[in-house]
Amino acid sequence: MLRTILLGPPGAGKGTQASRIVEKYGVPHISTGDIFRDNIKRQTELGKKAVEYTNKGELVPDSLTCEIVKARLMQDDCREGFMLDGFPRNTYQAAVLDEFLGEQGLKLTTVLNIRVADEELMSRLTGRRVCSKCGASFHVVNVPPKQEGICDNCGGELIQRPDDTEETVRNRIQVYKDQTQPLEFFYMATDRLSIIDGAVSPEEVFAQIENVLG
């Protein structure tokens, strides 16, 4: 059974690898970023609160984020495992997750830490295009769609995320260093961290993940 976290800076390839992991291992993919973007699109109360943070690349408050994740993990499809992408993002969220799982006698099986150098992250994110329908991630140079502006999977229109501007990306990377990177030590200290080199091709990154997950 997989109860996994995908950890890594903005642009590391968490979403890209998540699709492959879902395909092979069949676990639900829980991306807090996707949940916020969906709520922003539908203009829900949560979306209205989250948008002021996501647009600046700041973290949405823990109180909101943790409740959403717990509610999601209570759903039936998570009984057979799950893959969290973008959560936890600070030591408080990590402690909440451990406590929540502990109450049910569960533990994380692995934390996959995808590493990519800073210089590479900026070009990955400013060149990223995402499908407005299914959310699939492409890149104008690295992962081009077969037809420009059109999603390979569902034919949806490819757009740029509002937080993929240079200024916001810079802030997201800084927020990652200040608040999320300390989690590497948190999970390393409890022997749950697997380091994945994210600087190689998506196929090669996935091969490393398969090695860890088996």
Ligand code: AP5
């Ligand atoms: P979130 O959606 O989680 O964004 P992020 O962490 O910044 O990560 P990204 O989705 O930008 O990158 P990714 O690692 O998924 O990369 P991708 O695979 O797309 O969060 C957004 C916002 O929501 C946050 O800023 C915050 O405001 C809020 N939020 C979310 N979770 C929260 C939480 N827990 N607490 C509080 N607030 C929260 O790949 C990137 C690009 O690179 C693509 O173009 C792709 O095609 C390309 N690429 C991928 N792999 C490779 C490769 N191996 N080689 C070359 N190119 C590649």
Ligand code: MG
């Ligand atoms: Mg993502």
